[in-house]
Amino acid sequence: MTSTVPRDPGREPAFEWAHNGLFLRFERGEDQPVRLVRWATGPGAASVTAPMAIVDVSTAGERRARPTHSLLLWGAGPRLRYTGHDVSAGELRISQREPESGLEVTSCFRAAGPGLQIRHTVRNGSDADLMLLNVSSAIVAVPEGAHDLLWGESEWLAEGRWQQRPLKELLPNVNPAFHHGRTNRGNFGVTSHGSFSSGEFLPTGVLATEDGPSIAWQVETSAGWHWEASQNEGTVTVGVYGPTDLYHQFAQRLAPGGEFTTVPAGFCIAEGGRDAAFAALTDYRRAIREMRPVDERLPLVYNDFMNTLMAGPSTEKELPLIEAxxxxxxxxxxxxxxxxxxxxxxxxxxxxxxxxxxxxxxxxAVIDAIRAKGMRPGIWLEPEAVGEKAAAGRDLPEAAFFRRHGKRVNETGHFQLDFRHPAARAHLDETVDRLIAGFGIEFFKLDYNVNAGVGTDVDADGPGAGLLGHTRAFRDWLSEAQRRHPEVLFENCGSGGMRMDYNVLSVAHLQSTSDQQDFRLYASIAAAAPASVAPEQAGNWAYPDKSMSLEETAFAMTAGVMGRLYLSGFLGGLGGDQFALVREAIALHKNWRHRIAVSHPVWPLGLPGWDDEVIALQLDAGNESLLAIWSRGEAAEIALPGLRGRTIEQAYPVALPEWKIRMTEGAPVVEVPAGPAARVFTVL
Known part of the structure; x- marks a missing residue:
């Protein structure tokens, strides 16, 4: 159901929008921009939000409205005034205009599952050029309370290290009333740098509380991004941005009539604290994906790289891997x-x-051998990369590559293609079409292994804008490739999880979660992955090796079971009992994969720390769940009060000893042995 109130918004100071359980109320006025004043999950539910303007815009030459470290109130945004709104097909569009400069903003709120996808289009309605420096993707304010702020830190081989701290520790009370009513200047910000969108931090955050609704958000771009939390007059404001002038050397000139649309931001609200917020975000991610029938099969992929051939293939090496x-x-x-x-x-x-x-x-011959064993062939590409020795680096036009200050960007022997240029896209179209036609390829692993820096200044007012344009063109290229080849699957890999964002993941089938080769360290990455990516897209490597004990083999395979099992390793060299553990894990995963695709992540012991000795992840599919527990230290007893009233039974591995479970006050307590060891349980 969609509705707007009142009938004559031109005469009323407020209007409302309701759609599929989302209830929003906006206020407008002659002396203020449109503000979101209510966001609730039902007609009678309390509002999550405090009043806040829905968009902020900064242009060159503007003065800031207040001296803070925040990007808020930094320009023309406070002078925007309402000019109209309309509703269609699950979207609310609100129009505003800044009278002095003629700048116009249309804000789009799109319902997606339990959340909202928010973006703004800025138009230059004047007869002179405007230079945009910052435009918020979304701004949401909540009343101050007992909130924890969660953010994810990341680096190569150590992805998804989530932090959770009370907001009051990050934003201290400086007693502004004592300082003549001046507002707080501090904020807590998380910012990407360069073309690895998740190389240092994850483009996701949560403001969690057990005393009321929590909110979760994500920035949907492979270019620069920034989000921040700040305090002001009894509220906490979360501002989400794509590339900015301050952090990413972004600038976008708008000629008269020119337009710019922000990167999308996804926002969800949920009752129930941290896990409820991540559950809502998981369903939102599913709602914004461009799904095809081939994606819904959720096939199990073997890849010959990790701890195996490591980029050294040959027919003689491949054939035994194919067999196993x-x-x-x-x-x-x-x-x-x-x-x-x-x-x-x-x-x-x-x-x-x-x-x-x-x-x-x-x-x-290798492809034929794959098909002869009943499997579908896949191949690796790094579509945006051109090596120094490749002919493409000489044959393609110079404008098809990233350049800064008149020089081609060279990152450790790699040139970066710019997909805004038709020659770059045509080169990859020819490659993909040729490999499909000539070899019958049905799966592409698309990798991205360099950080190309802030971007390119070719045909851009700032390199941050050049990077944004490229990443948008790359997503369009990937969507078009899938339209041409609807039966082909495309994986997103960025040196593991270094470009793990829903600009790409909304159109990609699978996400490699890491390049980590130590199976003991992979446990914390796999357990944290569903905070960043839907579980059915979280390609967790499972790479058993003949050097492993049976307990270590089960430990390594458990990471794959609890997401999207991505198989590798010299399987033919395993002992019989080891291989049986591999087959058993695969059978369990296949039995559960379509339930995993509707599950929600739960962390019974909290989000995993990098060095935690015991890690737990539950994939809750309603009446049934999968629960994995990894042990990496000394023996311990683990209480699971969140499973009070439910029973757990060991599901994997059946051939190894069962871990002892007892019930205490109606909740399971698991006796966890010294590690490395792991078990998967069904929760009933």
Missing amino acids: AAAAGAEYFCVDAGWYGTGNWWTDSGDWREVPGLFTGGLI
Whole structure:
């Protein structure tokens, strides 16, 4: 149901919008911009929000409204005035105009599952150029309370290290009344740098409380982004931004009639604290995905890279891997890097022609062997990269590459293609179409292994704007490739999880969650991954090795079960009992994968710390759940009060000893042995 109130908004100071359980109320006035004053989950529910303007805009030459470290109230935003609104197809669009400059803003609120996707389009309605410096993607304020702020830190091989602290510790009370009523200047901000959108921090945050509704948000861009929390007059305001002048060297010139649309921001509210907020965000992520029938199969992929060939393929190496992967139950087999050029997987990238003589009988012989074992073939590409030795670096026009200060960007021997340029897109279209037509490829692992910096200043007023334009063009290219090839799956990988954002993940099938090769360390990455990506997209590597004990083998496989099992390793070299553990984990995952695709993540012991000795993740599918517990330290007893009234039974592995479980005050207590050891339980 969608409704607007009142009938004649031109005469009333407020209007409302209701859609599928979302209830929003906005106020407008002659002397203020449109403000969101109520956001609730039902007609009679209390509002989550405090009054706050819905958008802020900064242009060159503007003065700031107040001296703070925040991006809020930094320009023309406070002078915007309401000019109208309309509703259609689950969207509310609000129009405002800034009378002095003629700047116009149309704000779009799109319902998506339990949340809202918010973006703004800025138009220059004057007869002179305007230079945009910052435009908020979303601003939401809540009354001050007992909130915890959660943010995710990340780096290569150590993705998803979540932090949770009381907001009052991050934003101290400086007693502004004692200082003649001046407002707080501090804020807590999280910012990306360069083209790894999740290389340092994750574009997601949560403001959680057990005393009322919590809110969660994400920034949906592969370019620069920033979010911040600040205090002002009894409220806490969360501001979400794409690239900005201050942090990302962003600037966008608008000629008269020109427009700019912000990157989307996703916002959800939920009763029940941290896990409820992440559950709502999980369903929101599912709602914004562009799903195809081939995506819904959720096939199990074997990839020959991790702890296996490591970009050194050949026919002789691949054939035993193909044999063992099929026997284990893999449905796709992906040949990773090193199959092209002259065999140097790094400097040869970009031409995407197989290495002459590397494969006995040619690469097609490997592809045929994959099909002969009943699996579908996949292959690795790094579409935005051109190595120094590749002919593409000489043949493509100079404007098809990232450039700054008149020089081509060179990151450790890689040139960065700019997908705004038609020659860059045509080069990759030809590559993808040729590999599908010539080899019958049905799965592409699309990697991204360099941080190309702030962007490109070619055809851009600032390099941050150039990077944004490229990442938007790359997403469009990927969507178009899938429209041309609806039966082909595309994985998003960015040196593991270094570009893990829903600009790409809304159109990609799978996300590699890390390049971490130590199975003991992978447990914390796999357990935290559903905070950043829907569980059914979280490609957690499972790479058993003959050097592992049976307990270690089960530990390694558990990471894959609790997300999207991404198989690797020299499976043919495993002992019989080890291989049986691999097959058992795969069977359990296949039995659960479609329930995982509707599940919500729960962390019974809290979000995992990097060095935690015991880690737990529950994937709650309603009446049933999967619960994984990893032990990496000494023996311990683990109480699970969140499962009070429910029973747990060991589901994997059946061949290893059962962990002892007793009930205390109606809640399970698990006796966890010394690690490394892991078990998967069903929760009933």
